[in-house]
Amino acid sequence: MLVRLPELPDREAALAALEEIFFLSTLRKTFASAEERAAFFRTWTGWYVERAPDDLWFALDGDGAIIGYLTGCKDSAGAVDLAHVIPKYELFADRFAAFPxxxxxxxxxxxxxxxxxxxxxxxxxxxxxxxxxxxxHLVTGVFARNVAFYQRAGFTAAIQRGPLLFLGRHLR
Structure with missing residues (x-):
């Protein structure tokens, strides 16, 4: 079952599950302090939780346990504050009109x-x-394991800039 964050009865439990899955999934495993770890998590999830909760989806198993999540933003060009938070956010800004x-x-x-x-x-x-x-669209590493997954999911417009890969999916 797929559910948006505002539809979940226990927001705090959902966000705790999101954090757990995030750290199980990220390649970065070590941090100098708890504050650095929390800042890293906020960099990649904070804006979405605070500013786009309707575009934060959770996948639940048959028992209601959270097994995955998606954070999204429907207006990349309009989310100018994300360029101050997420490293290299603006690197593919020229593609935001076609893949907002x-x-x-x-x-x-x-x-x-x-x-x-x-x-x-x-x-x-x-x-x-x-x-x-x-x-x-999404941005990932050129050699990331997830590239094949996204290509199978219809993300066929690809542009490489340095070690980063922009993958776009047309919706029309």
Whole structure:
């Protein structure tokens, strides 16, 4: 089942699950302090939780446990404050008109390769299409393991700039 953050009965538990899945999924595992760890988490999730909670989707298993999440923004160009938070956010700003929405998705280990991430991405894409958006995108590493996943999910417009790869999915 897929549910938006505002629809969940226990927001704090949902955000705790998001944080757990985030740190299980990120390549960075060590931090100099608890404050540095918290700042890293806020960099990649804070804006979405605070400013776009309706575009924060959770995947739940049959028992209601959170097994994945998607954070999204439907107006990348309009979210100018994200350029001050997320490193290299503006690197692909010239692509925002064709692919205005962006997303981040993570799935709990043990539930990967079961279609959970794809369902989250497709649900967000449906929302974006219903809002009349022409496309959505994400940025990942050129050699990241997730590139093949996103290509299978329809992200076929690719541009590489340095070690980063922009992947866009047309919605029309």
């Amino acid at each position: 929405a962006h997303l981040h998705v993570n799935v709990r280990p043990g539930f990967r390769d079961r279609g959970v991430g794809r369902r989250l991405v497709d649900r967000f894409a449906e929302d974006c299409r219903a809002d009349g958006l022409p496309g959505l």
